[in-house]
Every structure is written in structure tokens, then in C-alpha cells.
Amino acid sequence: MSTSVSEDDTVWTEHVSFIDRIPRWIAMLGLLAAVLAIWQASHSFGIVSPIILPSPGETGQDIIYVARNLISGGYMLKALWITTQEVLVGFLFAMLFGFSLGILVGETSFGERAVMPYLVAIDTMPKVAFAPLFLSWLGFGIASKVALAAFIATFPIVVGTAAGLHGHNENARMLFKTMGASRWQTLIKMKLPMGLPQIFTGLKIASVGVMAGAITAEFLGGGKGFGELIRVAASQLQTPRVFSLILYLSLLGFCLFWTVVLVERRLVFWHRSSGPTGAVR
Amino acid sequence: MDVPVKPADRPLTGRDTRPVYQLSRVSKKYRQGNIQALSAVDITLTEGSFSSIIGPSGCGKSTLLKIMAGVEPPSSGRVVLDGKPVTGPRRDIGMMFQQATLFPWRSTIENIVLPIEIREGRAAARKAHVDARELLELVGLEGFEEVYSHQLSGGMAQRAAICRMLITRPQVLLLDEPFSALDEISRDFMNLELQKVCMSRRATTMLITHSISEAVFLSDRVYVMSARPGQIIETIEIDLPRPRTTEMMVTPAFGVYVQRIRSLLDKGAFQ
Numbered sequence: 001m002s003t004s005v006s007e008d009d010t011v012w013t014e015h016v017s018f019i020d021r022i023p024r025w026i027a028m029l030g031l032l033a034a035v036l037a038i039w040q041a042s043h044s045f046g047i048v049s050p051i052i053l054p055s056p057g058e059t060g061q062d063i064i065y066v067a068r069n070l071i072s073g074g075y076m077l078k079a080l081w082i083t084t085q086e087v088l089v090g091f092l093f094a095m096l097f098g099f100s101l102g103i104l105v106g107e108t109s110f111g112e113r114a115v116m117p118y119l120v121a122i123d124t125m126p127k128v129a130f131a132p133l134f135l136s137w138l139g140f141g142i143a144s145k146v147a148l149a150a151f152i153a154t155f156p157i158v159v160g161t162a163a164g165l166h167g168h169n170e171n172a173r174m175l176f177k178t179m180g181a182s183r184w185q186t187l188i189k190m191k192l193p194m195g196l197p198q199i200f201t202g203l204k205i206a207s208v209g210v211m212a213g214a215i216t217a218e219f220l221g222g223g224k225g226f227g228e229l230i231r232v233a234a235s236q237l238q239t240p241r242v243f244s245l246i247l248y249l250s251l252l253g254f255c256l257f258w259t260v261v262l263v264e265r266r267l268v269f270w271h272r273s274s275g276p277t278g279a280v281r
Numbered sequence: 282m283d284v285p286v287k288p289a290d291r292p293l294t295g296r297d298t299r300p301v302y303q304l305s306r307v308s309k310k311y312r313q314g315n316i317q318a319l320s321a322v323d324i325t326l327t328e329g330s331f332s333s334i335i336g337p338s339g340c341g342k343s344t345l346l347k348i349m350a351g352v353e354p355p356s357s358g359r360v361v362l363d364g365k366p367v368t369g370p371r372r373d374i375g376m377m378f379q380q381a382t383l384f385p386w387r388s389t390i391e392n393i394v395l396p397i398e399i400r401e402g403r404a405a406a407r408k409a410h411v412d413a414r415e416l417l418e419l420v421g422l423e424g425f426e427e428v429y430s431h432q433l434s435g436g437m438a439q440r441a442a443i444c445r446m447l448i449t450r451p452q453v454l455l456l457d458e459p460f461s462a463l464d465e466i467s468r469d470f471m472n473l474e475l476q477k478v479c480m481s482r483r484a485t486t487m488l489i490t491h492s493i494s495e496a497v498f499l500s501d502r503v504y505v506m507s508a509r510p511g512q513i514i515e516t517i518e519i520d521l522p523r524p525r526t527t528e529m530m531v532t533p534a535f536g537v538y539v540q541r542i543r544s545l546l547d548k549g550a551f552q
Binding site for chain 1 (some may be wrong): 350351352369370371372374376378379380382384385386395396398399400429430431
């Protein structure tokens with residue numbers, strides 16, 4: 001037998017399938033193109049009524065129209081600003097309540113034993129059902145929208161914070177004990193930082209929920225926000241407008257979500273590289 | 282080992298040196314399950330001595346160490362460090378665990394000064410950076426001040442933990458199986474490092490271990506404990522010269538000590 005290795009000796013090599021070799025952005029663009037093509041085809045062949053589904057071209061034109069209105073500071077920008085305010089203020093309140101309740105539940109046995117069951121009970125309710133209540137309490141202005149947005153976004157933050165505080169390990173607790181750390185020091189210097197990955201998971205879920213809350217409240221309670229524009233456009237069968245408004249609305253949600261992600265990357269820089277659980281060594 | 286210590290400077294039995302840590306008739310009974318974890322333990326640590334506790338799993342070694350660290354009260358008995366009874370965690374007690382427990386959001390040096398930060402605040406911790414650098418040098422970690430813990434190997438993390446234990450200049454060091462999570466090669470090396478550190482700082486040290494050879498290698502005195510209720514069945518003075526070297530581990534004298542402890546533990550296990 002020959003000791004030299006020729007190409008023919010290799011009987012088994014790693015096979016990378018075609019789809020795995022395509023760069024990601026090309027795959028994404030390809031899928032988008034395919035969806036647009038099907039969309040255009042269903043329009044061209046008259047499969048779906050234009051009132052139900054406008055053509056991609058029409059929708060594209062409307063997207064540009066809305067963009068112009070937004071850039072020129074038109075009424076749509078004012079509406080978007082109102083919704084942005086609702087979302088941001090709602091998120092701030094959600095963080096305030098979420099962290100406070102989360103620390104109460106995660107740190108004290110009273111919170112864990114007495115408060116948590118109620119939170120779980122409320123969390124299982126469809127929170128959108130509270131919208132009429134907030135409207136009747138707070139009126140048709142911005143306050144009722146902020147309230148529903150904050151209400152929906154509070155729970156993931158509570159759960160994330162409480163879970164994060166429970167996630168500390170026994171060694172770290174023992175170490176802090178031997179250093180004579182107070183309860184406050186243990187919370188601030190150990191439990192909270194160690195729980196940040198879970199807290200941020202809660203914040204990310206909340207950042208999505210807060211949008212849903214604000215828009216739902218606008219649908220139900222009117223006002224001057226972006227949700228109201230969508231509702232009006234839909235009632236007038238301006239389907240292209242509905243599509244383009246939803247697109248811009250999703251940009252707002254996207255910005256909020258990514259702000260949370262960027263803050264997380266700055267604060268929890270140690271998590272990813274220290275393993276999937278962020279284990280303390 | 283570049284620490285020249287004459288045998289005379291380092292009394293092996295501690296017969297003529299000051300007792301630092303004294304435990305007399307210390308017992309611990311857990312009400313839950315009515316478990317007698319420790320029964321009438323007497324231990325005296327003399328200044329600069331190295332003692333080990335060895336015993337089967339569940340013999341109450343860790344309970345004993347927690348009592349010595351002041352994080353758990355004994356059910357009865359006296360626990361006195363440096364003339365003052367131990368009633369809680371103290372600055373003059375340094376402790377180290379099986380896991381290094383470095384916090385990943387702190388750099389190595391920030392982890393090391395953490396005990397100062399907890400006890401005296403941030404300003405004092407910043408001042409302690411000078412001491413921390415010295416300690417890092419002592420354990421061969423100079424240049425790793427700003428490195429985060431996930432970039433350190435297991436042995437390096439434990440060396441940083443040694444520095445954190447020493448930063449408050451404790452009177453007594455309590456080690457709870459500090460290197461048992463490391464591989465054997467790093468473990469032997471870390472034991473040499475530990476000896477060097479203890480000798481250069483004249484630290485009074487108490488080690489809990491499962492490893493007979495580790496106990497013999499490091500200690501002036503080995504306490505052998507029995508299973509529950511944990512009590513000390515024999516105290517063995519290890520009369521080997523300092524500094525100990527890895528070559529000593531294959532000498533007949535070393536083997537005799539190992540054999541003696543092993544037979545005591547075996548007897549305890551089968552009684």
C-alpha cells in the first residue's frame with residue numbers, strides 16, 4: 001500500500017449544502033423578492049381584489065407619500081410623535097413599577113409569598129381587556145394609552161427582575177456573607193448585576209408589549225396617535241395607507257427594541273462570552 | 282521556591298508559638314432532621330501554621346469551616362480568634378472556596394479589592410489597588426489587572442481568588458477544597474503556590490480537603506475526622522522540612538503519613 005495521500009484516498013468529506021453557502025443578505029433579499037413576486041402575481045391575475053390587497057407598486061407609492069409627510073413635518077409626524085410619547089412614557093412607568101415589584105418579589109419573602117400569587121393571577125388575564133377601564137378612568141387623552149402600555153409592559157419586567165434576583169449562585173452568596181456584606185450591598189453589588197441577563201430578557205419582551213398596548217388603546221380610545229391614523233385609513237378602505245403606516249410603526253418598535261439591546265450589550269458585555277448561563281467562575 | 286525560610290523560623294508543631302484560633306468543644310446540631318453534624322471539636326491553630334481537616338463526605342467539615350468563618354453559629358462551644366470570640370464575619374478571616382467566584386462584570390483587580398469595597402467603600406478600594414498589584418505579583422498574575430474573569434483559566438481564577446482572600450490582611454485563612462475543581466497538574470502547581478504564599482505572609486491557615494496527599498503535602502498538622510457526628514479522631518503532626526517540594530511526595534516518610542491517614546479513614550468508613 002502506498003503511504004502517500006492522494007485526493008482519491010479521501011472517501012468522506014464535509015458537504016456544505018447549497019443553501020448554507022448563500023450569504024445571509026442574499027437569502028433575505030431572495031425571499032423578499034419571491035414574496036413580492038407572488039404578491040404582484042396575485043394582483044396581476046386578479047386573484048385578490050385590490051381593495052383587500054393593493055399591488056406592491058401602489059403600496060410602495062404610498063410608503064413614499066407617508067415618508068414625505070413625515071419628513072416635511074406633516075400631520076402624520078405629529079401623530080407619530082404622540083404615539084412615541086405614549087410608548088416611551090409607558091415604558092418608563094413599566095420599568096419603574098417592574099423593577100420595584102420585581103425587587104419586592106425577588107428579595108423579600110413577603111413579596112414572594114404574598115404579592116407574587118396576585119401578580120401571576122393578573123398576568124394570566126388578557127391585559128388588553130383592561131383598556132375600557134383605563135379609558136373610563138383616564139379619558140380619551142394620552143394618559144389612558146400610557147396606562148395600558150405600561151400595564152402590559154410591567155409584567156415581563158417584574159418576572160425578569162424576580163427571576164434574575166433568584167438566579168444568584170450559592171458560592172457568591174457565601175462569599176458575600178464572609179465579607180460581611182449588608183443586604184443592600186448584596187443586592188446592589190451581586191444579585192442585581194448577576195440578574196441583568198434575565199432583567200434584559202424581560203425588558204426586551206416589555207419593549208414589544210408596550211407598543212401593542214399603546215396601539216390597542218388608540219384603536220379603542222381614539223386620540224391623535226398613529227393607531228388612530230391606521231384605524232381611519234382602514235375604515236376608508238385605504239389599504240395601501242394601512243400597510244405603509246404599519247411599516248413606519250414597526251420602525252418605532254424596532255428602534256425601541258434595539259435601544260434596549262444596545263444598552264444590554266454595554267452593561268452585560270460579560271454574559272455572552274462567559275457561557276450560555278453567564279455563570280460566575 | 283524563592284522564599285528562604287529556616288526550619289527554626291517555622292515551628293512545625295507550633296508548640297512554642299502563639300495560638301491564633303481556638304475552637305473548644307464546638308458542636309453543631311441541626312434542628313431540622315435532628316442531625317448532629319459536629320460533636321465536641323477541639324482545634325487550636327498556632328501562628329503561621331498550616332493545618333488540614335480531612336474526612337469522609339458529610340462529616341461536617343464544611344459546617345466546621347462555616348462556623349470558623351463566622352457565617353454560621355455553633356450550637357455550643359467556644360470559638361475564639363485572636364482573643365475575641367467569633368460572632369459574625371470578620372475582616373481578619375480570609376476565605377476561599379472550590380469555585381473562584383469571580384464576578385464577570387469586574388476586572389481582576391476590581392474583584393480582588395471587592396472585600397475592601399464592601400467593608401470600607403469605593404475610595405478605600407481604589408487605594409487598595411496598590412496592595413492588589415503586589416498580591417498579583419506574588420501569585421504570578423502581574424499584567425492581568427484589567428482582564429475579565431472569562432479570559433482567565435481555572436488556575437488563574439483561583440490565584441485571583443487567593444489575592445482577594447489576602448487583600449484584607451487576614452489573621453487566618455480558611456480554605457474549602459480550593460483546588461479540587463482543577464486538573465491534577467494545575468492542582469499540584471497551585472499547592473506549591475499556596476505554600477509559597479502562606480510562607481511569605483506567615484499566614485495561619487486551615488484547609489479542608491478530600492485529598493490525603495494534598496493534606497500531607499501542605500500541612501504541619503492534619504486533623505482526621507469521622508463521619509457523622511463529625512469529630513476529630515486523630516491529630517497527626519507532619520514532620521517534613523519546609524519548603525515542601527513535589528519530590529518529597531515520593532519519599533518513604535511521605536508515604537508513611539499517607540498510609541497512616543488512609544488507614545484511619547478506612548477504619549472510620551467501615552466501622
